[in-house]
Amino acid sequence: MSRSLSLAAYRALSRRKFRASHIGDIERPDGELLWMHATSQDRLHVLCNLAARIKSQRPELKVLATVDQRRTDSFSPNGCDLLQVLGPDHPDQARQFLDHWRPDMCLWAGGDLMPNLITQARSRTIPMVLVDLAEDEVPARRSRWMPDLGRLTLGCFHQILVRDEAAAEVLRRAGFSSARVRVAGRLRTTATPPPCSDDLLDELSGDIGGRPVWFSVGTQPAEVDLVLEAHRNAVRLIHRLLLVIDVADPGDAVGLKDHIASKGMRCADWDDGDPIGEETQVVVSADPEALGLWYRIAPITFVASTFDRRPSGRNPFEPAALGSAVIHGPHTGNYPDAFARLDAISAAREVRNADQLSAQVVALSAPDQAARIALDAWKVATEGAELTDALIDLVQDMLDMREDTHAGP
Incomplete structure (x- = not known):
């Protein structure tokens, strides 16, 4: 009960605190759409590098990269087809975003979680994976009015890949099982060398x-x-x-x-x-x-x-x-x-x-x-090639499962 009250309180607060902004006029491409959210400029580069690797194996896939409005200087590096700057975490804007893009999967890198957006994505059965989470990015207890909001938001992710054992231990103490939380190391840019005869x-x-x-x-x-x-x-x-x-x-x-x-x-x-x-x-x-x-x-x-x-x-x-x-x-x-x-x-x-x-x-x-x-x-x-390869396989498997049960438009 406390967790649902925490989310209700946060949604009411965000409605008063933030103003929903226009989602933009970029059309959603046909077919499968992978949504990647980066909470820093470096992570945006790494995610788009990862996207290029995935698309080499799944050529029809389109990739949407998002960053929050505090990083409006961001641009879309090679590998990402579309870049969307997100406004504040307003519940109406979260709904508009998901209605417009209808992503088949979300890969979220780092902290700065957006509870309205993430919980609404989970309610639509969108597979979500949280990666590259550091110990200091694990959501803390917000207030006595929203004691479990962070745990509820983290619980929306099917898997949580953290940088180190310290971050994993914080999540285990919060009640997350070892099956959901995995120490995977830091997400880093890698490269697949081009072939040669x-x-x-x-x-x-x-x-x-x-x-x-x-x-x-x-x-x-x-x-x-x-x-x-x-x-x-x-x-x-x-x-x-x-x-x-x-x-x-x-x-x-x-x-x-x-x-x-x-x-x-x-x-x-x-x-x-x-x-x-x-x-x-x-x-x-x-x-x-x-x-x-x-x-x-x-x-x-x-x-x-x-x-x-x-x-x-x-x-x-x-x-x-x-x-x-x-x-x-x-x-x-x-x-x-x-x-x-x-x-x-x-x-x-x-x-x-x-x-x-x-x-x-x-x-x-x-x-x-x-x-x-x-x-x-x-x-x-x-360095980091093992994590990159594991993520590519994970994304491929989740998209295949999504295709079997919830085929994209």
Whole structure:
């Protein structure tokens, strides 16, 4: 009885305290919709990274990411199809949100729970999983008028995955069973390295021979000259050094070969089938399917789009997971958590200009240096992979069960 009174009291209070806002004019896409809620900017990045992994196995799935109104600077990184900023936890707005989006499942990361929204979602039998809950995020007793509101809200989740044993113990003391609460570790960005044809890798390795190679991935037009200047400087010390430039947008490759030639460098266009000879200094590639090949060929990867303040770029764990040492610029775009984790243990090198970039390329061309930093980066890149894989399986299973009994529109 006290729990239902707690919720009734909270709903009455939130009606008086908050004003419902318009839910927006974005149409709900057809088919299955996975709703992911992030309670921090870092979690938004990680969830959308997870979404991309899930969608690679479930191509028809659409993903809605939500954040609360205190994080209106948030944007939707790669992997999430839609971004909705939630207003206050008003009961009418919760109803409008659920009526409009009709999600097939909810994955909620972190604390800052919204009792009206969460309890209404549970009443509609929407499967919900709470992940990455830290000890200090476990809802506390609000007041003598709403003593069990936090426990009632947490009880709406089918599973609760916490960061550590301390958080799990708090929940067990609150009456949650070990079957529902699981210590899973911290939710982190991971990466699935892009595939590569073994035959093509062997063939290209033979063509290049023993030449040192470095790779600039996701290069923006404004970064091309910086990368070329760094390469020119590095070649003075490593005469056979080969640069591979991948462009951020395939359209940016038009005219790039001529631009490189105008700088006095001999260039091959990979997409046009140009041969890579001993005299080739730069290779241009715009084919995203070739990324796995270049990550494996190059022991050094400059993750570009990091001299651009706009949110963009690629996940640095892609090259790191394949043993390529990572260099990056000052702006970490869509992957701040991944870059911060690498930088924290010197498993990546940050540069701020062409001179610094060339210096790091030269330094990491020494096999022992590249191997050390690549090993450290690989350890970071694969941390959290077990939790990510488990979540992918859990989401797939829950959506399959939902499809069997409550097929989406």
